[in-house]
Amino acid sequence: MDSPLRSFEARELRQVLGSFVTGVTVITTVDQEGRGQGLTANSFSSVSLDPPLILWSQARTAPSHAVFDRCERFAVNILADDQVDVSNRFSRGAPDKFAGLDLTPGLGGVPLIPGCAAHLECRKVQAYPGGDHVVFIGEVERIERHSRQPLVFGGGRYLVAQPHDLGPVGTESSGNIARLKAVRMATRRLAELSVELDETLGLGVWGNKGPTIVRWEASTRPVSDNLRTGLVLPVLTSATGLAFAAWLPREAMAPFIDAELLQDASGNFYPDKLRLPQQLQQIRRDGYVRLVGTDDFADLYGGSISAASVPVFDSGGAMVLALTAIGARERLDTSPDGPLIAGLRSCAAGITRYLATAAPT
Numbered sequence: 001m002d003s004p005l006r007s008f009e010a011r012e013l014r015q016v017l018g019s020f021v022t023g024v025t026v027i028t029t030v031d032q033e034g035r036g037q038g039l040t041a042n043s044f045s046s047v048s049l050d051p052p053l054i055l056w057s058q059a060r061t062a063p064s065h066a067v068f069d070r071c072e073r074f075a076v077n078i079l080a081d082d083q084v085d086v087s088n089r090f091s092r093g094a095p096d097k098f099a100g101l102d103l104t105p106g107l108g109g110v111p112l113i114p115g116c117a118a119h120l121e122c123r124k125v126q127a128y129p130g131g132d133h134v135v136f137i138g139e140v141e142r143i144e145r146h147s148r149q150p151l152v153f154g155g156g157r158y159l160v161a162q163p164h165d166l167g168p169v170g171t172e173s174s175g176n177i178a179r180l181k182a183v184r185m186a187t188r189r190l191a192e193l194s195v196e197l198d199e200t201l202g203l204g205v206w207g208n209k210g211p212t213i214v215r216w217e218a219s220t221r222p223v224s225d226n227l228r229t230g231l232v233l234p235v236l237t238s239a240t241g242l243a244f245a246a247w248l249p250r251e252a253m254a255p256f257i258d259a260e261l262l263q264d265a266s267g268n269f270y271p272d273k274l275r276l277p278q279q280l281q282q283i284r285r286d287g288y289v290r291l292v293g294t295d296d297f298a299d300l301y302g303g304s305i306s307a308a309s310v311p312v313f314d315s316g317g318a319m320v321l322a323l324t325a326i327g328a329r330e331r332l333d334t335s336p337d338g339p340l341i342a343g344l345r346s347c348a349a350g351i352t353r354y355l356a357t358a359a360p361t
């Protein structure tokens with residue numbers, strides 16, 4: 001029955017709940033004929049350490065509900081970050097979800113899925129009604145942990161877990177502290193800006209392998225499903241890379257630029273190396289990088305893209321971060337007076353100002 005106070009719709013509730021980020025599990029059991037059953041579930045949660053209890057909840061309408069309602073045991077398979085295919089497989093009603101998996105029989109013959117970050121084998125001790133779901137409580141009988149990173153789910157999509165910081169603040173150089181502050185601040189601002197502009201935005205830092213994307217915010221029309229964090233970009237042919245090339249000290253950039261120019265000698269790319277100094281000067285004058293239509297990332301993003309990148313500086317004037325937008329060539333407006341560049345510039349200027357004035361950590 002609808003509460004008279006309820007002012008939201010199911011879709012909104014789902015979105016709000018999606019801002020609580022979780023891991024992803026597959027809960028497995030066996031039916032009375034000894035056949036494996038399993039479903040993807042992110043409702044898993046810890047309950048108690050002593051006694052060791054966990055919970056998860058299942059929709060009453062799930063085809064496998066009758067089996068879980070009757071089962072004595074189940075196992076929680078905590079998926080690793082390379083098991084999106086396993087999560088997809090177990091979230092669809094398929095005839096044999098276990099086909100081709102190298103399963104291990106756990107306690108009571110409950111199948112354990114290989115390649116997971118961890119397993120918890122449980123005896124079902126309680127089942128509570130919870131609206132259109134049933135909450136199952138399991139007492140943990142056996143556990144196993146593997147050295148794999150867990151898969152993450154939030155905002156309706158799969159994510160990977162990244163350490164929050166780039167390193168321990170206390171022992172870092174002041175340059176890295178500025179970078180940490182910039183990343184924290186920019187992560188928040190980038191999410192807001194991406195919603196405001198409805199564009200796909202990335203945060204680039206200078207990593208030890210070159211320009212590295214540490215954060216993506218996808219628009220409602222993402223360029224690709226393949227927005228990987230940790231992506232190392234070329235210096236001379238990506239907007240993020242060119243921003244660092246234009247504003248980082250020339251000595252720091254030289255080995256990276258030379259390596260890419262060498263690739264050119266082997267017949268690979270860089271279009272016009274003689275023009276590079278002028279091009280970098282022009283970028284500094286414009287205050288941002290504008291890349292209109294490149295096919296260099298077609299493997300990653302499946303087509304021709306445009307991109308723009310704006311620098312963020314620390315209190316000493318060193319570039320610490322690139323705010324980058326990417327979009328399909330035909331629709332990303334990278335013109336200097338368009339809303340995208342204005343938004344990126346104002347966001348970058350805000351973070352630069354914050355870094356200039358924030359008290360030292």
Ligand SMILES: Cc1cc2nc3c(=O)[nH]c(=O)nc-3n(C[C@H](O)[C@H](O)[C@H](O)COP(=O)(O)O)c2cc1C
Binds near residue numbers: 024
């Ligand atoms: C990331 C993710 C999390 C899910 N979490 C749950 C959950 O906690 N409980 C649930 O009943 N269904 C959940 N589902 C949906 C079930 O996996 C899906 O309905 C599945 O087909 C049910 O299995 P069955 O058809 O074999 O019963 C989730 C799906 C996804 C993709």
